[in-house]
Amino acid sequence: MKCDIILAGVGGQGILSIAATIGLAAVEKNLFLKQSEVHGMSQRGGDVQSHLRLSDREIHSDLIPEGSADLIISVEPMEALRYLPWLSPEGWIVTSSLPYVNIPDYPGLEDIMTELNKAGNTIVLDADAIAKDLGSSRSGNMVILGAASSFIALPFESLENAVRQLFKRKGEYIVELNLKALRAGRDAAGRP
Amino acid sequence: MHKQLLLGDEAIAQAALDAGMSGMYAYPGTPSTEIMEYVQASPQAARDNVCRDWSSNEKTAMEAALGMSYAGKRAMVAMKHVGLNVAADAFINSAVTGVNGGLIVVAADDPSMHSSQNEQDSRFYGKFALVPVLEPRNQQEAYDMVFDAFDLSEKYRLPVLLRITTRLAHSRASVGLREPKPRNTQSLPSNPRQFVLLPAIARKQYRALTGLFETLPADGVISGWNRLSKGTGKTGIITCGIAYNYLLENITGHQDDYPVLSVAAYPVDKKMVALLVDSCEKVLVLEEGYPMIEEQLRGLLDRDVKVMGRLDGTVPRDGELNPVIVAKALGLKTTTGKAVPSMVRQRPPSFCKGCSHADMYAALAEAIKEFGPGRVFSDIGCYTLGALPPYNMVNSCVDMGASVTMAIGATDAGLFPAVAVIGDSTFTHSGMTGLLDAVIKDSPVTLIISDNSTTGMTGGQQSQATDRIESICLGLGVSREHLRVIIPLKKNHEENVAVIREEIMHHGLSVVLARRECIQTASRNKKAESAAKNKTKE
Numbered sequence: 110m111k112c113d114i115i116l117a118g119v120g121g122q123g124i125l126s127i128a129a130t131i132g133l134a135a136v137e138k139n140l141f142l143k144q145s146e147v148h149g150m151s152q153r154g155g156d157v158q159s160h161l162r163l164s165d166r167e168i169h170s171d172l173i174p175e176g177s178a179d180l181i182i183s184v185e186p187m188e189a190l191r192y193l194p195w196l197s198p199e200g201w202i203v204t205s206s207l208p209y210v211n212i213p214d215y216p217g218l219e220d221i222m223t224e225l226n227k228a229g230n231t232i233v234l235d236a237d238a239i240a241k242d243l244g245s246s247r248s249g250n251m252v253i254l255g256a257a258s259s260f261i262a263l264p265f266e267s268l269e270n271a272v273r274q275l276f277k278r279k280g281e282y283i284v285e286l287n288l289k290a291l292r293a294g295r296d297a298a299g300r301p
Numbered sequence: 302m303h304k305q306l307l308l309g310d311e312a313i314a315q316a317a318l319d320a321g322m323s324g325m326y327a328y329p330g331t332p333s334t335e336i337m338e339y340v341q342a343s344p345q346a347a348r349d350n351v352c353r354d355w356s357s358n359e360k361t362a363m364e365a366a367l368g369m370s371y372a373g374k375r376a377m378v379a380m381k382h383v384g385l386n387v388a389a390d391a392f393i394n395s396a397v398t399g400v401n402g403g404l405i406v407v408a409a410d411d412p413s414m415h416s417s418q419n420e421q422d423s424r425f426y427g428k429f430a431l432v433p434v435l436e437p438r439n440q441q442e443a444y445d446m447v448f449d450a451f452d453l454s455e456k457y458r459l460p461v462l463l464r465i466t467t468r469l470a471h472s473r474a475s476v477g478l479r480e481p482k483p484r485n486t487q488s489l490p491s492n493p494r495q496f497v498l499l500p501a502i503a504r505k506q507y508r509a510l511t512g513l514f515e516t517l518p519a520d521g522v523i524s525g526w527n528r529l530s531k532g533t534g535k536t537g538i539i540t541c542g543i544a545y546n547y548l549l550e551n552i553t554g555h556q557d558d559y560p561v562l563s564v565a566a567y568p569v570d571k572k573m574v575a576l577l578v579d580s581c582e583k584v585l586v587l588e589e590g591y592p593m594i595e596e597q598l599r600g601l602l603d604r605d606v607k608v609m610g611r612l613d614g615t616v617p618r619d620g621e622l623n624p625v626i627v628a629k630a631l632g633l634k635t636t637t638g639k640a641v642p643s644m645v646r647q648r649p650p651s652f653c654k655g656c657s658h659a660d661m662y663a664a665l666a667e668a669i670k671e672f673g674p675g676r677v678f679s680d681i682g683c684y685t686l687g688a689l690p691p692y693n694m695v696n697s698c699v700d701m702g703a704s705v706t707m708a709i710g711a712t713d714a715g716l717f718p719a720v721a722v723i724g725d726s727t728f729t730h731s732g733m734t735g736l737l738d739a740v741i742k743d744s745p746v747t748l749i750i751s752d753n754s755t756t757g758m759t760g761g762q763q764s765q766a767t768d769r770i771e772s773i774c775l776g777l778g779v780s781r782e783h784l785r786v787i788i789p790l791k792k793n794h795e796e797n798v799a800v801i802r803e804e805i806m807h808h809g810l811s812v813v814l815a816r817r818e819c820i821q822t823a824s825r826n827k828k829a830e831s832a833a834k835n836k837t838k839e
Contacts (some may be wrong), residue, residue: 145472149416155650169549171472174624178383178638196638216644
């Protein structure tokens with residue numbers, strides 16, 4: 110088993126909390142894991158990505174080879190497209206539909222959606238709206254992770270346990286909000 | 302064995318604590334920053350009272366670590382690759398003095414320049430100084446090598462250079478931890494003149510160092526990290542550090558076809574290289590960084606061995622390696638997904654919303670408009686982003702502190718006005734000495750210290766400059782009349798433009814202190830405060 114995931118977003122959007130959740134879940138299941146992050150200059154509103162690799166065998170490269178990622182999880186729609194060269198032909202894209210516009214030449218949202226649909230297996234959802242409906246506008250990331258969960262080679266319960274562990278020190282209320290967001294994402298994606 | 306998910310940087314930090322480190326010194330710099338951050342946050346370090354303070358720059362860090370080593374204890378100093386340039390004087394000479402307590406120098410290189418102005422390869426510094434260099438292939442080796450590095454350092458009385466690159470520094474994997482070792486007690490060097498590099502002593506010690514360096518390749522610990530594996534193929538492969546992972550990514554399942562020498566410690570034993578070369582028709586060298594081993598293998602005449610690597614175009618001459626580059630070098634088939642649609646735009650880093658630097662640049666832009674472009678020298682930090690649209694204001698970014706001194710030189714050439722923009726932490730790192738030069742000549746430079754009271758670009762570490770800048774400037778001899786303080790806020794814009802303009806028009810040295818806290822650290826501090834308040838309420 111191997112599962113190679115590209116996490117994408119804009120510096121400051123917090124893709125690393127998604128990575129940390131998957132990482133904790135992978136450790137619980139005794140899987141090998143390598144997760145390469147971007148720190149430093151790009152974190153100031155630039156494009157950021159993380160390569161996350163899970164396997165039941167030893168993983169060598171910290172970077173995913175082009176054309177072989179199983180999944181792109183993106184918290185921003187244009188950023189999902191930036192990593193298409195890494196996606197395998199059978200791979201899936203799960204992305205938020207909410208654009209993060211901090212550049213003057215940001216393309217039209219319709220054009221982005223057209224490209225996303227052309228790209229192959231894509232799930233686009235308004236994660237922030239779903240999170241807001243739950244009364245937790247800051248849990249959009251967990252909605253996206255929930256929507257992507259059926260493509261990650263981990264039991265959903267392991268992700269739930271990881272969320273409990275990750276948000277434990279923020280109190281039971283925050284843990285419950287994030288669990289709700291995770292489940293709402295899974296349900297919105299409409300996949301078993 | 303207890304396992305933990307750690308960044309390469311964090312593995313080094315935890316290992317140093319477990320290997321009996323008594324003190325760590327560093328200046329923040331991507332990709333090395335997380336080493337010190339981990340030690341500072343570690344309950345183990347707090348319990349054991351491990352010294353763990355940021356230093357003013359890499360040179361002061363290196364010297365403090367050498368001082369701790371002098372007193373018999375294990376010390377570590379960490380920096381990004383260009384930081385080793387700053388620390389080089391102390392580093393090179395520390396090989397001649399030798400050490401007492403074990404001393405590790407961590408240099409984190411940044412091939413592809415993700416957050417740097419060059420991609421220099423620190424392995425050359427190891428060779429230059431004549432010290433052992435260890436270059437871990439993965440996070441577990443990063444952890445394990447720290448133990449060996451301290452032991453080697455104390456065995457040979459030499460500092461040991463631990464070289465990592467961005468990918469390992471900032472990639473997480475599970476690492477098995479060992480039982481912590483006790484820390485050294487204080488002890489003076491047995492030879493009281495060991496650290497006195499007067500020429501007569503230095504000559505003797507340098508000669509001993511050159512002799513010692515020749516023996517290092519045969520050391521069992523050093524050569525033990527380098528692995529030779531036989532293969533049926535006629536192309537031998539030498540990998541250095543994490544290049545080995547990219548090779549394995551491509552040849553797993555067919556490893557028997559490839560004779561490989563995987564290097565992770567230097568100097569490399571010639572016998573191992575000869576065993577590989579003699580069994581092959583040609584050799585492919587895969588190095589993350591400069592073609593160091595490749596150049597050594599080719600030699601000046603480049604005719605004894607058929608070598609492939611960065612110098613003949615088999616591997617790109619610059620930039621970090623990845624699985625696809627290595628596959629191509631091996632002549633293997635590569636795959637790629639769909640192309641990036643042309644509508645996807647570049648998204649360069651930018652100032653945060655509400656950043657004080659942005660308001661400072663807005664005022665400077667207006668104050669200097671009438672003189673035309675080309676007059677703003679800047680430095681290393683978030684404020685370098687003033688080079689990008691919409692500001693397009695910055696005309697130089699070279700090395701820590703260069704804004705001040707390049708402005709001095711430009712005014713000497715007749716440029717007027719010349720403005721230098723530096724951050725608070727960069728100012729105390731390397732700007733103060735340049736400012737003294739400007740004071741002595743009364744150079745017509747306007748120095749803007751954009752003081753956000755933190756080391757912002759690397760994530761908001763303590764700035765040595767906080768609450769000290771005025772007294773430093775006055776102490777260096779800046780006149781009180783031309784030391785101005787502004788608060789860079791939109792509502793103060795007109796007033797700030799006027800102050801900057803007045804000082805630009807002054808035909809002598811001025812310092813304008815533009816002071817407002819970094820909005821990232823401000824919001825973090827606010828959160829921490831309210832969390833503390835909630836706790837007391839409970």
